[in-house]
Structures are given as C-alpha cells and as structure tokens.
Amino acid sequence: MSSPHQTLLNRILTENLKNVLKSIESTCLRCHRDPSEVKLIAVTKYAPLEAVRELNRIGLRTYGENRPQQLVERAQTLTEDSEWSPAEWHLIGQLQRNKVRLVLPHVALIHSIDSVQLLSQIDRIAEETGASASVLLQVNTSGEESKSGFPPELLLEQWERVCSFNNVQLCGLMTMAPLTEETKTVRSTFSELQKIQTDLNSTGRHPPLTELSMGMSRDYEIAIEEGATIIRLGSILFEGTAEL
Numbered sequence: 290m291s292s293p294h295q296t297l298l299n300r301i302l303t304e305n306l307k308n309v310l311k312s313i314e315s316t317c318l319r320c321h322r323d324p325s326e327v328k329l330i331a332v333t334k335y336a337p338l339e340a341v342r343e344l345n346r347i348g349l350r351t352y353g354e355n356r357p358q359q360l361v362e363r364a365q366t367l368t369e370d371s372e373w374s375p376a377e378w379h380l381i382g383q384l385q386r387n388k389v390r391l392v393l394p395h396v397a398l399i400h401s402i403d404s405v406q407l408l409s410q411i412d413r414i415a416e417e418t419g420a421s422a423s424v425l426l427q428v429n430t431s432g433e434e435s436k437s438g439f440p441p442e443l444l445l446e447q448w449e450r451v452c453s454f455n456n457v458q459l460c461g462l463m464t465m466a467p468l469t470e471e472t473k474t475v476r477s478t479f480s481e482l483q484k485i486q487t488d489l490n491s492t493g494r495h496p497p498l499t500e501l502s503m504g505m506s507r508d509y510e511i512a513i514e515e516g517a518t519i520i521r522l523g524s525i526l527f528e529g530t531a532e533l
C-alpha cells in the first residue's frame with residue numbers, strides 16, 4: 290500500500306523526470322545528437338532514501354553519490370528491499386585511497402579519478418579482489434583552485450603511465466564547470482574536455498575514451514551541446530520534494 294506522502298512524492302518525481310527528459314530530447318534535437326547517447330545519472334547525495342526508492346520505482350536506475358560510505362550503505366540497504374530493481378551506483382565525489390577497498394565492489398563507475406596514485410591503488414585492489422573497475426579521469430578544465438582533477442597538462446604528461454594499469458577500464462573523462470552565470474566560461478570548460486579527449490585518443494596508446502561526464506542541473510544543456518555522454522543531475526530532479 291502506498292501512503293499519501295509516497296503518492297505525492299512519486300507524482301512530483303515523475304513530473305520532474307518527464308520535464309528533464311523532454312529538455313534533454315529538445316537539446317539533442319537542436320544540436321543533431323541522438324538522445325540515446327546521453328545517459329542521465331540521478332545524483333542522490335542530498336535525497337532521502339525514500340526518494341531514491343521512488344526513482345527506482347519510476348524506472349530511473351543509475352544513481353550518483355558523493356561519499357563512498359553513503360554509496361555503500363545505500364547500495365546494501367536498498368538491494369535488500371523486496372521491491373528494488375537492480376541499479377547502478379556511480380561515485381562522483383572525491384575518493385581517498387583508503388576507501389577504494391570499501392567502495393569498489395559496489396560501484397559501476399568512478400567519475401573522480403584525480404591522480405596516478407589513486408589509479409594505481411584501484412588497479413592493485415581490483416587485481417587482488419577480482420572486482421571490476423571502470424573509471425573516468427576527472428580533469429580540472431576550469432583551472433579553479435577549488436576544483437579537484439588532473440590539471441590538463443599533467444594528464445597529458447602522465448598519460449603513458451595512466452594507460453599502464455591492466456586492471457582498470459578507462460572509459461572517459463569528467464569535469465565540473467565553474468559556478469558562474471557566464472555561459473561562455475561554462476561552455477569552454479566543457480569544450481576543453483572534449484578537446485583533451487581528442488588529444489588523448491589521437492596518441493593511440495589506449496582504446497578510445499568514449500565517455501564525457503559533464504553537466505549538472507544548471508548547465509547540462511550546454512554540456513550536451515558540447516558532447517556530454519553522461520549528465521549528473523541532482524537538484525532539478527528533486528525540486529519540490531524537500532517541502533513534503
């Protein structure tokens with residue numbers, strides 16, 4: 290039986306999701322892309338567990354969490370729900386080396402690899418435990434000191450070493466735009482990531498990086514225009530649910 294509260298939550302999330310999907314579709318249409326090339330991740334870091342349950346029921350099955358501990362706790366708790374449909378958990382926030390062992394068995398994709406040392410630790414633990422490890426390299430294309438990620442020059446410099454780990458699947462790149470109203474600046478942090486992807490792929494050192502994880506609630510349309518294949522949306526999906 291659904292409670293009135295659950296019904297209302299379901300209605301708001303369904304409506305929000307419908308609007309977001311519509312806008313993804315019209316953005317794709319505008320820049321001649323196929324909407325199926327853009328994967329939507331629901332960023333659930335601030336959402337209560339019951340809202341994640343409703344999203345799962347509605348059919349959105351990929352979730353992004355910032356903190357390894359919360360990701361693991363939620364993945365474990367929700368898997369035990371009788372109504373839960375299998376889902377993917379992505380880690381989008383910073384990962385300390387001492388949390389790799391904890392999170393690796395539960396995570397489908399880590400977006401936030403920001404050093405060779407972290408990559409090396411993941412490689413070692415993946416080999417030891419047999420867990421698969423799919424990752425994105427976070428690149429600080431905005432150049433802001435507050436942002437983590439490889440500085441672009443450093444990534445190019447370390448590329449050969451980055452490619453040398455056999456137990457890690459390097460799938461692509463991730464970035465975050467600065468918090469600004471200037472769309473030109475936002476757009477250039479995204480287009481810079483695509484340019485780095487092209488540069489890295491042209492070295493021929495590695496199978497092509499295919500994924501570009503970029504775009505959040507306030508800038509995902511620009512990110513899609515600049516080639517995003519993964520967008521990470523939180524607040525826009527949960528709008529109106531905090532007051533319930």
Ligand SMILES: *Cc1c(COP(=O)(O)O)cnc(C)c1O
Binds near residue numbers: 355
């Ligand atoms: C919180 C967060 C998001 C989602 O942000 P919204 O503005 O709520 O859409 C996306 N990516 C990362 C890395 C985040 O930390």
